[in-house]
Amino acid sequence: MRIKKLPENIVNKIAAGEVVERPASVLKELIENSIDAQAARIVISVEKGGKRLVEVKDNGTGIHPDDILEAVGRFSTSKINSFDDLFFISSYGFRGEALASISAVSRFSLISRQREFSLGKELYIEGGVFKHLSDTGAPVGTTVRVRDLFFNLPARKKFLKSERTELSHIIDVFHRYALYHSEIHFELYIDQKKSLILQPETVEDRIKRLYPKVENLVYFEKEAPEGRVSGYYSPDYQTEKGFIFINGRPIKNAVLKKVIRSLLGNNFYVVFLELPPYMVDFNVHPAKIEVKFRKEAPVYRLLKEAVNRSEKPVFHLSQPKNSYSAEFKVLGQIENTFIVVYYNGDVYFIDQHIASERINYELLLKKYRTSGLDKKQIKPVKMTVDSLQKEKLKELKELLEKAGFTVNEENSTIIITTVPEGAEERDIRKFIYSLLDSETPQFEIESFLGEIACELSVEAGDILHEEEAKSLLKIWLETENPNLCPHGRPIYYKLPLELIKKKVGRK
Ligand code: ADP
Ligand code: MG
Numbered sequence: 001m002r003i004k005k006l007p008e009n010i011v012n013k014i015a016a017g018e019v020v021e022r023p024a025s026v027l028k029e030l031i032e033n034s035i036d037a038q039a040a041r042i043v044i045s046v047e048k049g050g051k052r053l054v055e056v057k058d059n060g061t062g063i064h065p066d067d068i069l070e071a072v073g074r075f076s077t078s079k080i081n082s083f084d085d086l087f088f089i090s091s092y093g094f095r096g097e098a099l100a101s102i103s104a105v106s107r108f109s110l111i112s113r114q115r116e117f118s119l120g121k122e123l124y125i126e127g128g129v130f131k132h133l134s135d136t137g138a139p140v141g142t143t144v145r146v147r148d149l150f151f152n153l154p155a156r157k158k159f160l161k162s163e164r165t166e167l168s169h170i171i172d173v174f175h176r177y178a179l180y181h182s183e184i185h186f187e188l189y190i191d192q193k194k195s196l197i198l199q200p201e202t203v204e205d206r207i208k209r210l211y212p213k214v215e216n217l218v219y220f221e222k223e224a225p226e227g228r229v230s231g232y233y234s235p236d237y238q239t240e241k242g243f244i245f246i247n248g249r250p251i252k253n254a255v256l257k258k259v260i261r262s263l264l265g266n267n268f269y270v271v272f273l274e275l276p277p278y279m280v281d282f283n284v285h286p287a288k289i290e291v292k293f294r295k296e297a298p299v300y301r302l303l304k305e306a307v308n309r310s311e312k313p314v315f316h317l318s319q320p321k322n323s324y325s326a327e328f329k330v331l332g333q334i335e336n337t338f339i340v341v342y343y344n345g346d347v348y349f350i351d352q353h354i355a356s357e358r359i360n361y362e363l364l365l366k367k368y369r370t371s372g373l374d375k376k377q378i379k380p381v382k383m384t385v386d387s388l389q390k391e392k393l394k395e396l397k398e399l400l401e402k403a404g405f406t407v408n409e410e411n412s413t414i415i416i417t418t419v420p421e422g423a424e425e426r427d428i429r430k431f432i433y434s435l436l437d438s439e440t441p442q443f444e445i446e447s448f449l450g451e452i453a454c455e456l457s458v459e460a461g462d463i464l465h466e467e468e469a470k471s472l473l474k475i476w477l478e479t480e481n482p483n484l485c486p487h488g489r490p491i492y493y494k495l496p497l498e499l500i501k502k503k504v505g506r507k
Contacts, residue, residue: 009128012074012104013153018286019101022160023050024169025287026102026146031177032092033099034058035184036079037142040200044174045189049166051149059141062114068121068133071110074100092249095286099144104128105156107147113138127152175210176243176250179270182206204232207270213237214268216494218483222306226298227279229306231271233264235483235490242269246280251291255439259300262447263307265488273299300440308481330469337460339469347500350492352469353460354485355476361453361486362479364420368449373404375418381428383414389436390414396441403445405432422452450486 020026027050034042037060047053063071070076077096085094102108103125113120120138124131150157160166167190178186178198182205186198198209208214214234221230242260244251260271279299281292293299328343333352341348367373385393393407393414400407404420416428431448438444458464464472476482485491501507
């Protein structure tokens with residue numbers, strides 16, 4: 001066979017396979033376009049899990065009447081001019097292939113009008129085949145209607161899941177953008193019924209509106225030359241749910257997620273990273289949901305510092321630092337597990353074990369970073385390693401030394417003769433192997449220190465006298481992050497007196 005160029009409509013169908021996986025991916029692209037067009041109001045309608053219809057209507061800038069056809073052309077974009085622009089993208093779009101791809105695999109209509117024109121244009125394309133283009137009366141802005149996705153690709157259509165599953169993906173996409181863009185008015189209609197109307201509001205209010213299970217939100221932020229991290233977590237909402245945004249894009253990144261979980265445990269979270277464009281590459285996936293970092297370590301460090309500086313709602317201080325003890329009143333201990341404290345109109349239940357764990361963890365961490373942890377002789381542990389693991393060990397030797405491990409090498413065997421004090425009972429072999437395979441060894445070591453801290457701490461069930469409780473609380477309040485234990489569990493629960501009053505009907 002001779003070589004020939006594929007016709008454009010086949011190219012578009014192939015490309016559609018990368019950008020358009022399911023109705024939710026259509027929604028994602030359309031919402032992004034509306035936001036790029038500075039819409040203040042976005043109205044979304046879906047039918048049958050988006051399989052029958054995904055419609056997005058906005059009041060943005062609209063498309064110039066002479067550019068309508070251009071908009072659905074492949075690699076047609078108004079958002080970049082040169083290759084270099086790729087490194088300084090502030091818009092969601094830039095590849096100029098979403099509309100071309102979507103219109104190749106659906107019954108597609110686009111209506112748009114710009115403010116300067118009295119009439120708009122309406123374009124209709126079916127399975128990549130141009131049907132008509134005409135003048136039409138329309139409000140300023142753009143409406144895109146995508147019907148019968150994959151009607152011309154039965155094999156792809158079969159891969160779509162049930163309406164319910166597709167709808168859950170749609171809602172997920174909707175939540176991500178609605179959450180980040182709390183300044184935009186959003187409406188969502190599902191099968192012609194009103195599902196959600198969101199007025200412009202603060203991010204915090206938007207989070208609470210989308211996730212009613214969130215009661216308290218703890219804010220954190222940190223700015224450094226490498227970038228800025230901010231976000232929230234909810235100590236009273238334990239869930240798999242969490243959102244990461246980088247430069248406004250909702251993204252997925254397994255390693256980053258793991259790092260966040262190691263800091264915030266199972267708490268609901270929203271994390272915003274603002275990084276200079278050269279630090280991240282979004283152009284690794286057509287739908288731009290995966291990212292690559294130029295360097296990962298500074299990103300993780302920033303994140304960790306941000307979380308550790310999180311707002312301290314307990315005894316949040318505008319007073320001078322040393323006045324805590326005068327301010328709070330220890331009411332007692334319950335079940336030899338919780339210290340109950342009254343402070344400034346709220347009652348706090350503080351888990352004595354995890355508060356103490358936080359204290360010990362920070363002490364260990366400090367020692368690990370400065371003079372190194374105390375070493376404890378153990379019965380030598382032998383492990384076989386392959387050449388890759390051996391290389392990794394070389395890189396980690398200094399860190400391990402500081403963490404109290406003495407590691408000797410003999411060909412393909414390593415022998416561990418000391419461990420940090422408090423770790424004698426732990427499965428050292430398992431820890432070292434996981435460290436050697438880890439992409440984030442620094443975090444593995446720190447979370448190991450968290451486990452040791454646990455062993456060294458006051459137990460649940462230990463009786464504490466008032467003075468002991470007070471001194472524990474005092475030291476705990478001086479820790480960098482009194483909110484969470486090293487594994488991310490919340491340390492205390494706050495019961496506002498206001499709430500108690502409301503519950504018993506006292507004004
Ligand atoms: P990209 O977003 O990567 O530029 P798309 O295929 O998604 O590519 O869109 C192509 C072009 O169509 C955009 O660059 C933009 O100029 C125009 N466009 C698409 N949707 C809208 C919209 N909702 N409002 C205004 N212009 C739009
Ligand atoms: Mg786009």
